[in-house]
Amino acid sequence: MKIIYTTILLAATLTSCSNANSTSEKIQVVANQEISDTLPPVETKKGNADYKPAFEGQTRIAGVKTTTPYEFKVITESLNAPWGVVELPDGRLLITETEGVMRIVDASSGKVSEEITGIPEVDDRGQGGLLGLTLSPDFSNDRMIFWAFTEKVDKGNHTAIAKGKLSKDEKSIENAQVIYRASPTYDGKLHYGGRVIFDKEGNLFVSIGERSDKETRVKSQDLSTSFGKIVHITTEGKPVAGNPFEDQADARPEIYSYGHRNPQGLAFHPETGELWCNEFGPRGGDELNLIKSGKNYGWPVITYGIEYIGTKIGDPVIQQKEGMEQPVYYWDPVLSPSGMTFYKGNKIPEWENNLFLGGLNSNHIARLVIEGNKVVGEERILADEGERFRDITQGKNGELYVVTQGGKLYSIDGK
Numbered sequence: 359m360k361i362i363y364t365t366i367l368l369a370a371t372l373t374s375c376s377n378a379n380s381t382s383e384k385i386q387v388v389a390n391q392e393i394s395d396t397l398p399p400v401e402t403k404k405g406n407a408d409y410k411p412a413f414e415g416q417t418r419i420a421g422v423k424t425t426t427p428y429e430f431k432v433i434t435e436s437l438n439a440p441w442g443v444v445e446l447p448d449g450r451l452l453i454t455e456t457e458g459v460m461r462i463v464d465a466s467s468g469k470v471s472e473e474i475t476g477i478p479e480v481d482d483r484g485q486g487g488l489l490g491l492t493l494s495p496d497f498s499n500d501r502m503i504f505w506a507f508t509e510k511v512d513k514g515n516h517t518a519i520a521k522g523k524l525s526k527d528e529k530s531i532e533n534a535q536v537i538y539r540a541s542p543t544y545d546g547k548l549h550y551g552g553r554v555i556f557d558k559e560g561n562l563f564v565s566i567g568e569r570s571d572k573e574t575r576v577k578s579q580d581l582s583t584s585f586g587k588i589v590h591i592t593t594e595g596k597p598v599a600g601n602p603f604e605d606q607a608d609a610r611p612e613i614y615s616y617g618h619r620n621p622q623g624l625a626f627h628p629e630t631g632e633l634w635c636n637e638f639g640p641r642g643g644d645e646l647n648l649i650k651s652g653k654n655y656g657w658p659v660i661t662y663g664i665e666y667i668g669t670k671i672g673d674p675v676i677q678q679k680e681g682m683e684q685p686v687y688y689w690d691p692v693l694s695p696s697g698m699t700f701y702k703g704n705k706i707p708e709w710e711n712n713l714f715l716g717g718l719n720s721n722h723i724a725r726l727v728i729e730g731n732k733v734v735g736e737e738r739i740l741a742d743e744g745e746r747f748r749d750i751t752q753g754k755n756g757e758l759y760v761v762t763q764g765g766k767l768y769s770i771d772g773k
């Protein structure tokens with residue numbers, strides 16, 4: 359095996375006290391001077407379960423190391439529990455904060471806007487609140503924003519999708535409307551899912567969690583509820599024509615795939631156009647899945663994880679079953695994956711079409727090299743920052759933007 363030399367250079371430290379929004383800015387440059395294609399897996403800790411993967415390379419794939427020099431910096435650290443980030447057409451960033459606030463950040467100055475008003479109230483207890491967001495494909499003209507949130511109602515709450523227009527002065531959301539509500543309502547504080555993205559036809563995919571409890575998790579297999587599902591809806595919140603269960607009497611017609619636990623990451627592969635999804639598993643069972651119409655992703659019948667208290671899951675305890683999809687990749691110990699994006703910039707050629715997933719508990723960003731719908735390499739990025747990485751998106755100039763639970767917004771780019 360070749361030897362890897364990693365150098366982290368502190369390239370610049372800029373501090374300004376003249377502006378209330380400015381922060382001490384550090385730019386770190388990462389340069390790896392030698393390459394190797396046969397590194398050991400990045401995960402070295404013992405797994406929680408001793409289950410065997412369904413195929414070679416389904417977990418603990420060979421490590422890889424980026425050789426192109428790249429840099430990262432903190433744009434601001436004054437956000438409050440951000441959950442979703444998207445780039446506006448002019449390069450600024452629109453960010454949700456879980457307590458129910460959206461703000462715009464100027465990536466070049468680090469300036470954070472006042473809170474944007476007009477957003478319907480959210481239930482931000484536990485894992486709830488204002489969650490993922492996406493812009494209308496025609497945002498430059500219609501200024502429409504779509505977002506996921508936890509809506510409080512009598513006797514509980516549910517994941518909901520709303521839309522509204524960003525006012526010309528950017529101070530408010532106009533005519534906010536809830537277009538979709540996951541069903542049924544449940545009195546809990548966990549597992550909402552909450553990512554929303556547009557497909558090429560202008561419809562929305564939404565990830566919805568199974569609300570965590572033993573009595574709700576089985577609903578992931580029940581097509582009459584939206585728990586543990588990926589749903590496919592129009593911008594009016596209606597089921598998309600051609601959805602797989604539209605003709606099944608006891609099934610919700612918006613369902614696209616089922617058997618999910620708490621899916622928080624959705625992204626389309628830039629080359630194949632296929633939909634990928636990550637989900638929080640139980641202890642030792644985080645998954646990356648390739649989503650196909652009408653398929654069953656197995657929770658809670660099959661899983662590579664165990665209960666947090668250490669007991670096994672399932673009766674019988676199985677990890678594979680006919681008619682249930684295997685994850686493309688799984689993690690044990692877990693990553694706690696949230697937002698994710700495929701890289702399609704040009705400054706770091708070796709990252710082309712790689713998948714970047716924000717890890718919360720793992721305190722790093724996972725970079726996955728994917729070939730032929732299989733993971734062939736894994737690297738940990740920004741692992742020394744000690745952050746819980748919540749969402750990651752790509753700007754039009756190729757830079758990655760990442761928000762953390764602790765309130766930071768990073769940019770990552772080639773030198």
Ligand SMILES: [Ca+2]
Binds near residue numbers: 645655656661683
């Ligand atoms: Ca699964």
